[in-house]
Amino acid sequence: MWRSLVKTRRLAPPSRSLASVASSPVVDTESDVVIVGGGVVGTSIAYHLAKYGAKNVILLEKTELTAGSTWHAAGLVTYFNPGxxxxxxxxxxxxxxxxxYEETGASVGLHEPGSIRICTTPQRMDEAKYQQSRQNWHPGYQKIITPEEIAVLHPLLNMDGILGGIHTKGDGHIDPYSVTMALAKGARQHGTTILQHTPALSLHERADGSWDVATKHGTLHAKTVVNCTGFWGRELIEQLGVDLPLVSIEHQYVITNSIPDVQALPSELPVIRDLENSYYLRQERTGMLIGPYEEAAKMQVRLDWQATGVPPSFGKELFPSDVDRIFPHLEAAMERMPSLADAGIQNVTCGPICYAPDALPIVGPLPRHGSKRLPNIFVANGMSYGIAHGGGCGDYVARWILDGEPPYDLTEIDPSRYGTWTTPAYVAEKARESYGDNNLITHPYIDKKRGRNMRPTSLYTLLRQKGAQFGAHAGWEVPHWFAATPDEQGHEASFYRTNAFAAVKRECHVVMEHVGITDLSAFSTYEVSGPRARHFLESLCANSIPETGKVRVCHMLTPKAKVMAELTISAIADDHFYVVTGSGSELHDLRWMESYLDEWQYSSQDVSLRNTSDDVGVLGVAGPDAEILLQHLTRTDVSAATFPFMHFATMDVADVATRVMRLSFTGELGFELHVPLNEVATVYKALWAAGDKLGLRVGDVGTWAVNAMRLEKGFRVWGLDMNKDTNPLEAGLGFFVKVNKKTPYIGQAAVQQIAKDGPARTLVMLDVHNDPPKPGHRLIDAAGNEAVWSNGRVVGNTTCGGYGHIVGKSIAFAYVPTELAVPGHSVDIELVGHLYKATIALEPFMDTQPTRVRKELKKKKAQAIVG
Known part of the structure; x- marks a missing residue:
């Protein structure tokens, strides 16, 4: 019926004005920060910067405030987020x-009827319980409610098939135009200058890393530039030789005419999100607004804009609507709310939204892009939920600019997650997938299929033929496990133990009993050299930098002693170092190091810092037979007596020049072999051939087995167990932190204060008692970010979890108040709606191989003395 009622009428852009917004020209003005883009995000950043004390903040808007995506947004705001x-x-x-309103006197049109995410399948109910546990250690009201409670809150719903839902109080919607204007007014009250109809024509970097911003009124000079231009974001930065991974997509929503049933209600209806049918439904005056997310095959990506740019005149325009594309969602909405069936359509809005490949924002300082480095340029683009994100983004960016470090960890939206491997085709395909999957069940791990193998290695095809089940990490294909049967192939998305469980167990035993080989080529690597290289690294890291031929784990901290990065540093020579970090940290860690090269004014003759991540392949070789296997392929003595734990050497392995470290993240006897990327398959094949010749049992081992073994050994992982929300002492990294190191390092003063006061919370290991499962429960392990309970209240959160196949325990790591960090103390972990008993441990559940060797030697010495 609705198809025939559509009259391609489109929303007219607001014609209101804000008298307090300046439009007079300025010339050659000095500014702390120039913000480009006057949507909700740009005005929020301007407001927060000025409020927090930045001087001479200037916001440039090429047309009018709210132009682009802000003005036509549906305006949804919510406390809920799965992240x-x-x-x-x-x-x-x-x-x-x-x-x-209280601060500025400007109304924002906020409605707070609450929201309900309805669940119509058992899997959705599991998702709701999973998300509730993640919410329970955060502030705010969120609760799983029954169908009966839903019917009371929204009496116009057809309750057929509804099993429950997540209710969030305080949610609702806001007028995008009004809230943007209120932020603009507040920004100006704090001293911001806002210039409309003033595009940034070009950006030019000065020698000191500051920027000249050319406008039609003259040139502005800024210490920092913030790009908040939405779907114009690529074009602003493109002139500098950097391609931001952004693309515009079309999003549609429908507004109905007045509905008598709605008009008769005494209060506003809560916002409904029908997850299975992928649409949102909210009240709009006495009608309803329905916003669908089409499947990937139907949604529209603006490939024309991606190829040739946004039309210069585009500002507050819309696209022609296409109701056929969203009609299945509208039908589902009419079935769920029967009153919609007789309502006519008042408007169909089809407007552009700026998307990043993973549908998350891109926020933070730009990292190096190949040979291009653009210091002091921040971006805040790709806001697929711009109104909901706007206030928080403004606070986050302003504090980062002013404090020199982010206020909390949001690595998942950092621009450094994308590199030169993100081609336009990749961006378009991933954005299509992400939009279509907007309401996909948020399992702990989701294996996405589009945009894969962007950074191929010579091992990929061979490992795939051997059953490797890959996951995508920063463009690399990383083997998670190796399938031996059809049931082990493909990732089974679940909140419970998956089809990979048996394979991971098998691979753990290969490492414990024989020798396993793991492709670790996704590791990021750098060369740091020069006469002041050691001093540079000493000043960056809380640990001492190793002597020549040795390896050391080091942590870079922020000035507030948050853990910025974990590095493995090998000393090739006293002035030459090889640095290794995680796959997703390549540009993140590089940006941090480069920023201090600038701040401390090291010349390129003093310190050379080179990213070698695309040039190096890495193989992990671990297990009791690892030394025998490696020795067969090299003339260098790799015995423990000559080449002990945490040592480094360059040697030929299978006639390939190889950097070798004696260490393994499995905690077992092992080595890392770092070889030229184009030779990684050569060395891999040689290892297998040597194993055959020696009669050794060699096995392929995926990274999920490595993770299971590191849990048993108590090894921390950056991004999970430690990050920019944690300090090293609460994370249990005291062994790697020299509190009173002679060479001052970033964050040292803060570390000394924490050491003096003692950390308020402590990372502990948990033995989770869930095997065998309770009646009616499925086998499950912690995944991370679940609530930890003690005496009926939430006291902490998990950071990671899994099953330790060698010790036979379900293991989790968790932060708890230090007073509860007592071995043997019992707590509860909330896993998908159920509380499981867990016992706190402060020591690993299994010693590493080097520790076992030391203990055995100590035991033998003691016995010899007694004897």
């Missing part, structure tokens, strides 16, 4: 919007 860190964006935004 642990992005919750902070949403929470801050809503709390800010509720106070803006």
């Amino acid at each position: 642990i860190n992005l919750k902070k964006f949403h929470q801050y935004s809503l709390d800010l919007y509720k106070t803006l």
Whole structure:
């Protein structure tokens, strides 16, 4: 019926004005920060910067404030977010919007009827319980409610098939135009200059890393530039030789005419999100607004804009609507809310939204892009939920600019997650997938299929033929496990133990009993050299830098002693170092190091820093037979007596020049072999051939087995167990932190204060008692970010978890108050709606191989003395 009612009418852009917004020209103005883009994000950043004390903040808008995506947005705001860190964006935004009128006198049109995410399948109910546990250690009201409670809150719903839902109080919607204007007014009250109809024509870097921003009124000079231009974001930066991974997509929503059933209600209906049918439904005056997310095959990516740019005149325009594309979602909405069936359509809005490949924002300082490095340029683009993110994003970016470090960890939205491997085709395909999967069940791990193998290695095809089940990591294909049967092929998305469980167990035993080989080529690597290289690294890291021929784990901290990165540093010579970090940290860690090269004014003759990540392949070789296997392929003595644990050497392995470290993240006897990327398959094949010749049992081992073994050994992982929300002492990294190191390092003063006061919380290991499962429960392990309970209240959160196949335990790591960090103390972990008993441990459940050797030697010495 609705198809025949559509009259291609489109929303007219607001014609209101804000008298307090300046439009007078300026020439050659000095500025702390120039913000380009006057949507909700740009005005929020301007507001927060000025409020927090930045001087001479200037915002440039090429047309009018709210032009682009802001003005036509549906305006949804919610405290809910499946991402642990992005919750902070949403929470801050809503709390800010509720106070803006009192501060600025400008109404924002905020409605707070709450929201309900309805669940119509058992899997959705599991998802709701999973998300509830993640919410329970955060502030705010969120609760799983029954169908009966849903019917009371939204009496117009057809309750057929509804099993329950997530209810969030305080959610609702806001007028995008009004909230943007209120932020602009607040920004100006704090001293910001806002210039409309003033595009940034070009950007030019000065020798000191500051920027000249050319406008039609003259040139502005800024210490920092922030790109908040939405779907124009690529074009602003493209002139500098950097291609931001952004693409515009079409998003449609429908507004109905007045509905008598809605008009008769005493209060506003809560926002409904029908997850299975992928649409949102909210009240719009006395009608309803329905916003669908089409499947990937139907949604529209603006490939024309990606290829040739946004039309110069585009500002507050819309695209022609296409109701056929969204009609299945509209039908589902009419079935769920029967009153919609007789409502006519008032408007169909089809407008552009800027998307990153993973549908998450791109926020933070730009990292190096190949040979291009653009210091002091921040971006805040790709806001697929711009209104909900706007307030929090403004606070986050402003504090990062002013403090020199992010206020909390949001690595998942950092620009450094993308590199030169993100081609336009990749961006378009991933954005299509992400939009179509907007309401996909948020399992702990999701294996996406598009945009794969962007950084191929010579091992990929061979490992795939051997059953490797890959996951994508920063463009690399990483073997997670190796399937031996059809049931082990493909990732089984679940909140419970998956089809990979048996394979991971098998691979753990290969390492414990024989020798396993793991492709670790996704590791990021750098060369740091020069006469001041050692001093540079000493000043960056809380640990001492190793002597020549040795390896050391080191942590870079922020000034507030948060853990910025974990590095493995090998000393090739006293002035030459080889640095290794994780696959997703390549540009993140490089940017941090380069920023201090600038700040400390090292010349290229003093220190050379080179990213070698695309040039190096890495193989992990671990197990009791690892030394025998490696020795067969090299003339260098690799025995423990000559080449002990945490040592480094360059040697030929299978006639390939190889950097070898005696260490393994499995905690077992092992080596890392770092070879030229184009030779990694050569060395891999040679290892297998040597194993055959020696009669050794060699096995392929995926990274999930490595992870299971590191849990048993108590090894921490950056990004999970430690990050920019944690300090090293609470994370249990005291062994790697020299509190009173002679060479001052970033964050040392803060570390000394924490050491003096003692950390308020402590990372502990948990023995989770869930095997065998309770009646009616499925086998499950912690995944991370679940609530930890003690005496009926939430006291902490897990950071990671899994099953230790060698010790036979379900293991989790968790932060708890230090007073509860007592061995043997019992707590509960909330896993998908059930509480499981867990016992705290402060020592690993299994010693590493080097520790076992030391203990055995000590035991023998003691016995010899007694004898």
